[in-house]
Amino acid sequence: MCCPSATFAVWSSAWLHGAAASDDVLDALLSWGEAHDVVAADPAAADAFELPLAFNRAATPVQLLVALRAQSATNLQLVLPVPGDVRGLGGGGPFTESALRSGEAAVLPELGFGVVPQAIAEGLMRWTVFSLTNRTQPEYRGLAEAEHGLTDAIRASAGALQTLDVASDRRGVRAELSARLRSAPDVQWPAGTPGRSLRVLQRAEEITAILAIAQTDDPGGALSASATVRRAEALRPLSDAVRDARCAAVNEAVRVFADQADRTP
Template identity: 65%
Template structure:
């Protein structure tokens, strides 16, 4: 499942560092939409990256890759902000608003820019490039720590799920989970993608599918407004752990694909 920004973060970093071909990076984005377009959020950013400003005729993602290389981008960081948690986005402003609305963004800390995807129409995804202060990036969490956080959150939430009787009267719950996972977009990853990162992303997808069922109002779930609010609050740590795990897996993948596997972070 993950998200378009994760795909862009990993593939663009791989391409910028010679670990992937541009055509493969562009093909990976196709999992998220049949067509993609790119614009800059403001005139200054448009001039800096040689991209059309929002409202003008957009360009294709290939030009975005070239623009990132042109301004010295080296690697990307994934951000998955939610209301109440916009850490690492460089403060308020249009970018924070755009990233929060989309629930995701790809930041390029060394280049002082960030990219936010937004569905515009069926099969069409628009990428908007925003300026951010150089060095802007989400807080670093190592992949090992993220794995532990996810494991702990699953264990703690298991009791909550049992108390809420999420699976009761839903004999087909396993089938529902499999269906959700099968129907989700499945973007490819660069060949050198670390196996540990793939496993963490896969586990995060599985936990997210469980969360989606747990938070639904199908039979067996808590249906009253107060019970629904209680359920959402109880499962929030698990949702946060999924976001942290995904960001950590992408960060680790980018680190390896960027040739920094031996660098201590």
């Protein structure tokens, strides 16, 4: 599943490099809402992408795709910021604040812009284009490194949670996990998406469901306030590793589509 920004980054990259049609991009976005519109947050973004400013009549995703091609966009990077970790957002300002509220964004580091999705009504997703305060290249994290980090975090968190006796005897946990995974949006990826990226995204999705169960109000034996704090501390490295793995998987897919296009005669 991952998130709307991941869908946008991978499918837009596939389209920009000739591996998908524009209709494919639009169809993929439907997983996140029946309707999508696009606005600019500031005059610089409005001018560069020929988009209306917020609170005016919004543009369509097609106009955003056309603007990306006109701007020769090649490198859309997924960022999943949380308080205390705003890597890749290019400093403070409105973009950073919006990305933190949303928990995600797609960054165009070479162009100095970022795009943040937000569900503003039932079935309606709004994409807002921001100018970056500073053009900062997101920190590169190789997919193999991120996958290994995820494995290490799983082992460390499992040991800590076992010590805390979190959800060790929770009834129906397998059924709850299956239900959470089934309820996730059915997100499709372009043909040519690296298999390893897909495997890492699937693994991250499964771990996210496990984390959600571990963080519910019925945490097995960890009922005291101190145990709840220790549980959160035990889970934090795993949550961070999941974010890193998702970003690395998506950004690797973007890189592969760009490389394939460069090798095409």
